[in-house]
Amino acid sequence: MNKTKDTTTEFEILNAAKRIFQHKGMAGARMQEIADEAGINKAMLHYYYRSKQLLFEAVFKKAFSMIAPQLNDILNSDLSICEKIRDFSNNYISFVIKHPYLPNFIIQELNRSPEFIQKLLAEKHFPNIEKFRKQVDNKIAEGIIRPIKAEQLFINIMALNIFPFIGAPLLKGLTNVDDKTYKKLMIERKTEVADFIINSIKLT
């Protein structure tokens, strides 16, 4: 009853909304612009999603669900720390090159309404640092990596991978490189970031 053409509209709305919201944020996005982007009447947005807020939340949750599994990889997989770092840096950077507005969108809207993270935390597969902390503490005890708080290491991994995309306009300006060269730098970072981290923590 809703698997043929019907779903198309609902899906197109979500996609159009994704593009507009990710570019302009909740406050900057206009319902009319989303409707135009989807090529449909504005009333349809309300027909399928009731309000701007609910449409936004649908977009946000979808965006977050694309990132969360990657965070789970580093927090909950059974690989060694170094393998995790290499895998994550490689996968995440490849992913974001394809979806350049995603991280900024998520970070930005979480800053605008930090209470939103509580809704996400409540969901079942929300990534959690506990396993990673134990792993790091063990490896430190074994003398394999330098002493460092698991939280700090995790923050460093996130920072080195995520920030170059969020801060791209600023970094492009400061390093004085054009878009093409900057993209090359990002591709280099797929391995560069992991090397940088591992050089810092590895003892052997």
Next chain:
Amino acid sequence: MNKTKDTTTEFEILNAAKRIFQHKGMAGARMQEIADEAGINKAMLHYYYRSKQLLFEAVFKKAFSMIAPQLNDILNSDLSICEKIRDFSNNYISFVIKHPYLPNFIIQELNRSPEFIQKLLAEKHFPNIEKFRKQVDNKIAEGIIRPIKAEQLFINIMALNIFPFIGAPLLKGLTNVDDKTYKKLMIERKTEVADFIINSIKLT
């Protein structure tokens, strides 16, 4: 003619605008809200700054002028690389703990209108990477630090210092720490970040 009480209003507007814009961004901020925050009539905003856009630009430029000198410290001072990294991490993190909304505001608005960076680039004391690049390349040639592109090292320094504040809501959620503990982590980072970077690049 405008140094006594007159300037106070203009100054109060700028301060109120700073608070509102930094919280809500250009799109989310309301002129009425800024006027209320400043405790004055909305017409005064236009009397002193003509339009929302111009008021915003005044706020943005002021914000950027508070950050730029710190970037210059790492790019153009005469200290050694390690000293620069230690100084910058320490100073920058201390600074941002006092002005927690600043980096997010700047990064966010640069993403929203990347052409804005061109206006900033044109200004005389805009930080530039050239000197830093030569310094890094020399130290690599001398065998003092590991081979790394100056741009990548610079991006790493920025990422490790700036991201923990921009990504705070997400990182607090993922690491499952409360605000107070997170702030402690940030204070630790004044030295932690520098150690982490130097461990990674130092050869001797």
Next chain:
DNA sequence: AAAAAGTTTAACCAAATGGTTAACAAAAGT
């Protein structure tokens, strides 16, 4: 084929928003 349910549109609406105006008050200049 007729009724029912679901989808789409154009026109409309009230509230919010950036900006203006005209009148008034306070300083400053003469």
Next chain:
DNA sequence: ACTTTTGTTAACCATTTGGTTAAACTTTTT
């Protein structure tokens, strides 16, 4: 003293914005 300039306010305005409605069209059900 009084004129001019500067600062301030309340009321107002045009446009934009999120959201609604009623009617039309399409698909599904019976």
